Amino acid sequence: MQQFTTNTxxxxxxxxxxxxxxxxxxxxxxxxEKMSDMVVDDWVEIECDHCETAYSGHVFVxxxxxxxxxxxxxxxxxxxxxxxxEPDEEDYDPPDDPYSVSxxxxxxxxxxxxxxxxxxxxxxxxxxxxxxxxxxxEAYLGDTLINAVLGRSEVREQLLKSNKLLGELKxxxxxxxxxxxxxxxxxxxxxxxxxxHNLNAVSALYKDAFGLDLIPSKSQRDILxxxxxxxxHCVHRNGQDKEGNKLGDFTDxxxxxxxxxxxxVIDHLEGKLTENFPF
Numbered sequence: 001m002q003q004f005t006t007n008t009x010x011x012x013x014x015x016x017x018x019x020x021x022x023x024x025x026x027x028x029x030x031x032x033e034k035m036s037d038m039v040v041d042d043w044v045e046i047e048c049d050h051c052e053t054a055y056s057g058h059v060f061v062x063x064x065x066x067x068x069x070x071x072x073x074x075x076x077x078x079x080x081x082x083x084x085x086e087p088d089e090e091d092y093d094p095p096d097d098p099y100s101v102s103x104x105x106x107x108x109x110x111x112x113x114x115x116x117x118x119x120x121x122x123x124x125x126x127x128x129x130x131x132x133x134x135x136x137x138e139a140y141l142g143d144t145l146i147n148a149v150l151g152r153s154e155v156r157e158q159l160l161k162s163n164k165l166l167g168e169l170k171x172x173x174x175x176x177x178x179x180x181x182x183x184x185x186x187x188x189x190x191x192x193x194x195x196x197h198n199l200n201a202v203s204a205l206y207k208d209a210f211g212l213d214l215i216p217s218k219s220q221r222d223i224l225x226x227x228x229x230x231x232x233h234c235v236h237r238n239g240q241d242k243e244g245n246k247l248g249d250f251t252d253x254x255x256x257x258x259x260x261x262x263x264x265v266i267d268h269l270e271g272k273l274t275e276n277f278p279f
Contacts (some may be wrong), residue, residue, distance in 0.1 A: 004028075006066040007104040008011030010046075013074040017050035025061050025083055029192075040065055046070070063186065073085060084189050094143035099270045103263065109133050110259045114252045123239065126250040131234045134227065137262045138196035141214075144273070145205060146191055150184060152277060155209050159187065164207035168188060207261045212272050215265055223261040 004027045010019050021048060028038045044059040046068075057070035066080035095101050109129045117124040148155040160166050166187060196202055203214040215221045230249055233239055239247050 002188075004083055004085055006061075006083045008046075008068070008078065008080040010068070010076075010078040012048040012051060012053060013076055014053045015048060015051040017048055019046075019049050021046070023059075023066075023080065025059055025080070025261075027060060027083070028063060028083065040208075048069045062189070067258070082186060082189070084185070085192060094146050096147070096242065098140045098147070099145035099266060101143075102136045104268055105136045106259055106263050106266075107131060110256060113255050113259075116181055121239075121246070122252055123248065123250040126252065126255045127234045127239050130227075130250055130255045131231060132233045133255070133259045133262055134197060137224075139268070140266050140269075141196045141202055141206075142191070142194065144269070145209060146188060146276065148209065149187055149191065150275075155277065156184060156187060158211075159209040161203070162218050163205060199225055199228055206269070210273065210277065212269065214269070217264075220265060223257060224265070227258050 003024045005022050005024050008021050008023050011017070012019060024045070025044070026040045026042045029040055039060065039062050040058045041058055043056065043199075045054060045056045047054045053073070055070045055074070056072050057068060057075075060067045060069070061083055063082070066083055068080065069079050070076050070078075109132050112129050113126060115125045115129075117126070149159065191205075194201060194205070199214065206212050206214045215224060228240070230247070232252075233241060233247055239250070241247060
């Protein structure tokens with residue numbers, strides 16, 4: 001699991017060693033509606049690399065920086081850089097062509113609909129296929145938006161100008177002087193934490209970034225919005241509702257209609273983006 005970390009530079013009060021460390025910190029509250037509400041705090045422990053003295057105190061995590069107030073065994077304060085998810089060994093940049101990746105996956109999944117399932121759970125395989133199709137949509141939406149923010153300054157600027165949450169990000173002249181890419185990096189931190197099956201939130205992001213309707217037709221909305229609710233039951237409850245009843249929604253016809261609707265949305269977005277924002 002990826003850790004949320006900050007790079008810190010602090011002087012040990014005991015031995016005066018200058019520590020340059022990457023310190024795990026609590027994740028921001030990415031579910032908050034306002035940037036100011038994303039701030040979190042917690043108890044933290046650090047250790048000097050030289051004398052191995054252990055210190056403890058409070059850490060306050062903001063979108064742009066991290067502040068440490070150490071209390072024991074000596075009181076002192078210092079700050080850390082903008083918190084970010086630490087890449088793990090399997091972390092990678094978004095693919096250059098999320099469209100082809102997602103369409104290929106949807107094609108394979110569609111061909112698997114109706115495959116054999118366990119006798120006592122006849123829709124098990126269809127649920128896996130359904131969940132995979134939703135994941136393909138999430139991957140396309142996230143990778144496409146992040147690629148646009150990284151590759152097109154006008155998209156990034158429009159998103160910062162129009163989106164309420166991202167518009168609250170603050171950048172100092174020092175930030176920009178030290179790292180001209182600090183704006184894009186901070187936006188990406190927020191975008192990577194978005195739940196891309198939350199179609200209301202993603203619709204707002206795509207409208208703000210590109211001026212596009214995420215899902216163009218009522219028939220597609222009528223299929224996909226309820227499907228995102230069913231996704232939760234598949235991922236977290238193996239197809240059961242809150243009362244423990246096994247759902248029977250995942251017929252061959254239903255799963256194929258969901259895959260078709262997802263493919264139509266991806267085709268719609270890719271066509272509009274290719275037309276208006278060629279890379």
